[in-house]
Amino acid sequence: MLSASKPFTLILFGASGHLAQLKIYPALYTLALKKRLPDAYTIIGFARTAMTDDAFKNLVSESVRRDMGTVNEEVLAEFVSHMSYHAGQYDAVDDFATLEKKISGHEKNWQNPVRLAYLSTPPEVFTSVLHNLCDSNIHVSGKEFRVIVEKPVGHDLESYHVVRDELKKCFEEHEVYLLDHYLGKEAVRNIYYLRYANPVVERLFKNTLIHHVEISALENAGIENRAGYFEPSGTFRDMFQSHLLMMGCLLTMRLRDSDEFIRESRLEALKQFYLPPAKSLDDIALQAQYSPGMMGEEPVAGYLQEKGVAPDSRQNTYAALALSTRASRWEGVPFFLRSGKRLQKKETRITIEFNEPRVAGKNTEPNRLDIILQGEAGMRLHLQTKVGGTEPQFRPLVLEDPLVCYGDCLPEHALLLLEAIAGNQTWFLSFEEVNTAWRLIDPVQAHLQKESTPLHTYPAGSTGPAAADAWIQKNGMKWL
Numbered sequence: 434m435l436s437a438s439k440p441f442t443l444i445l446f447g448a449s450g451h452l453a454q455l456k457i458y459p460a461l462y463t464l465a466l467k468k469r470l471p472d473a474y475t476i477i478g479f480a481r482t483a484m485t486d487d488a489f490k491n492l493v494s495e496s497v498r499r500d501m502g503t504v505n506e507e508v509l510a511e512f513v514s515h516m517s518y519h520a521g522q523y524d525a526v527d528d529f530a531t532l533e534k535k536i537s538g539h540e541k542n543w544q545n546p547v548r549l550a551y552l553s554t555p556p557e558v559f560t561s562v563l564h565n566l567c568d569s570n571i572h573v574s575g576k577e578f579r580v581i582v583e584k585p586v587g588h589d590l591e592s593y594h595v596v597r598d599e600l601k602k603c604f605e606e607h608e609v610y611l612l613d614h615y616l617g618k619e620a621v622r623n624i625y626y627l628r629y630a631n632p633v634v635e636r637l638f639k640n641t642l643i644h645h646v647e648i649s650a651l652e653n654a655g656i657e658n659r660a661g662y663f664e665p666s667g668t669f670r671d672m673f674q675s676h677l678l679m680m681g682c683l684l685t686m687r688l689r690d691s692d693e694f695i696r697e698s699r700l701e702a703l704k705q706f707y708l709p710p711a712k713s714l715d716d717i718a719l720q721a722q723y724s725p726g727m728m729g730e731e732p733v734a735g736y737l738q739e740k741g742v743a744p745d746s747r748q749n750t751y752a753a754l755a756l757s758t759r760a761s762r763w764e765g766v767p768f769f770l771r772s773g774k775r776l777q778k779k780e781t782r783i784t785i786e787f788n789e790p791r792v793a794g795k796n797t798e799p800n801r802l803d804i805i806l807q808g809e810a811g812m813r814l815h816l817q818t819k820v821g822g823t824e825p826q827f828r829p830l831v832l833e834d835p836l837v838c839y840g841d842c843l844p845e846h847a848l849l850l851l852e853a854i855a856g857n858q859t860w861f862l863s864f865e866e867v868n869t870a871w872r873l874i875d876p877v878q879a880h881l882q883k884e885s886t887p888l889h890t891y892p893a894g895s896t897g898p899a900a901a902d903a904w905i906q907k908n909g910m911k912w913l
């Protein structure tokens with residue numbers, strides 16, 4: 434069982450922010466609760482907001498209580514005793530110099546501590562933080578250091594290169610941890626391990642047997658008062674460049690005998706994806722925005738009525754993309770990816786639809802394997818079984834398992850943080866992976882941003898835009 438065994442200092446940039454409160458503090462508390470942290474560690478929150486240490490500890494405690502419902506107050510009090518706050522500007526090297534003094538004070542009697550800098554700020558400030566970490570000697574070569582960078586790294590290929598170059602100026606690649614939190618989810622890692630542990634399943638994953646693959650990440654939440662985060666990004670940029678492509682890679686990558694090669698194999702798989710040839714990018718990509726509608730009995734606003742959204746915003750809240758792959762065993766299998774907000778149902782799912790049944794008969798449906806990662810999680814194999822009578826008639830037979838995590842289950846950020854402290858980069862993205870993903874996504878992103886590209890609409894609470902149904906039907910399929 435992995436635990437953080439060495440003393441460490443974690444500096445969290447953007448400590449006042451949404452992600453920190455929603456995910457990172459509860460994840461760290463979980464590690465404390467499960468006794469996975471060493472005796473000697475310190476967590477320093479850094480942000481511009483003025484706050485005393487006590488106010489910061491209070492903010493952390495409240496975010497943990499909010500997330501967990503019930504907490505062990507004794508463990509929580511011990512946990513926050515390791516925390517302090519440093520108010521500063523991300524672009525002011527002097528604020529980093531005083532931070533360095535604080536860190537050295539904490540580490541005075543520690544043997545070979547690991548330092549981690551976690552960038553949980555908007556991407557615009559990444560380069561200033563990286564620069565100052567080096568100029569202030571918080572990062573010193575020769576000492577163990579990890580810099581953890583939240584996705585998206587940049588907002589397109591060009592801005593990614595700026596961040597990458599800044600990282601490379603000062604950090605070795607083995608010190609850089611590019612984080613896509615989907616890769617910390619047990620259910621997502623399980624896409625790979627289901628194949629690894631089940632040769633029967635793996636044998637079925639073959640282009641001669643598969644009709645097409647659907648990867649869907651559907652949310653019923655809207656933008657939850659976070660227009661500042663969502664408006665510059667949109668669903669396509671937020672979901673496809675990282676999460677959805679990674680799910681496609683875990684499904685199609687070559688299985689390796691050792692986890693050591695997982696990263697390399699994931700990259701190979703990513704490089705095999707390409708945009709299928711088409712007359713226009715509209716044939717392979719589609720975008721839409723939600724209009725006012727009903728979530729159950731509740732009337733809800735459309736995207737343009739959300740607080741902080743420009744009244745004429747053309748940002749997408751739904752997108753779909755067709756992809757092809759040259760990965761061996763998968764060549765020729767069409768992939769359809771989609772993601773959207775304010776939909777009827779929350780569900781993250783991979784569906785593999787197999788070719789039409791050879792036995793003709795009434796009520797036959799193609800075989801299908803659903804791997805449902807979020808929502809009503811589970812794995813479902815859809816087969817057919819004969820009903821009684823002299824005619825070959827069939828009814829569906831569904832084999833299913835709820836795919837609940839058993840054993841040492843940790844929240845995604847807790848698992849990734851433990852691995853980062855231990856120096857294991859397997860489930861973090863490499864530079865080459867992020868680069869490859871942006872190269873694939875960039876032309877589509879540029880196309881979607883054009884004024885002339887259609888932006889369809891769908892009512893909040895619906896199953897999605899009618900245009901997306903028509904779009905996939907043109908390819909001879911339907912969303913499942």
Ligand SMILES: NC(=O)c1ccc[n+]([C@@H]2O[C@H](COP(=O)([O-])OP(=O)(O)OC[C@H]3O[C@@H](n4cnc5c(N)ncnc54)[C@H](OP(=O)(O)O)[C@@H]3O)[C@@H](O)[C@H]2O)c1
Pocket residue numbers: 446447448449450451452453455480481482523552553554555556557558583584585614661662
């Ligand atoms: N929230 C999520 O669910 C989520 C999910 C996946 C990835 N991410 C990524 O994680 C990172 C942090 O996300 P977040 O949602 O926590 O962001 P956030 O709440 O908007 O920002 C985090 C903190 O950064 C500072 N900040 C905000 N805007 C700034 C600006 N324009 N210039 C300088 N500082 C600014 C603020 O702190 P001060 O004003 O106190 O300095 C804020 O509390 C982002 O890169 C995001 O893309 C977030």
